[in-house]
Amino acid sequence: MTCKVKVDQETCIGCGACEAVSPKIYKLKDLNGEQKAFAIKEEVEEVDEAKEGEEVCPVEAIKIDE
Ligand code: SF4
Numbered sequence: 001m002t003c004k005v006k007v008d009q010e011t012c013i014g015c016g017a018c019e020a021v022s023p024k025i026y027k028l029k030d031l032n033g034e035q036k037a038f039a040i041k042e043e044v045e046e047v048d049e050a051k052e053g054e055e056v057c058p059v060e061a062i063k064i065d066e
Contacts, residue, residue: 005039
């Protein structure tokens with residue numbers, strides 16, 4: 001099973017929590033001088049890991065579609 005991972009960079013505050021718990025799924029990058037999280041791949045097989053990142057996000061910037 002796979003799921004689709006989307007990070008809304010407008011909402012993301014760059015806290016790094018998603019990357020800390022799920023480094024295979026999320027990566028912080030510089031976007032116009034601010035740290036923002038991105039999904040490394042749009043569609044992933046690691047559904048549980050993707051969801052862990054979604055759960056720890058304090059601003060609900062991550063959306064998972066199964
Ligand atoms: Fe951005 Fe949420 Fe990840 Fe923090 S946990 S870096 S706010 S997407």
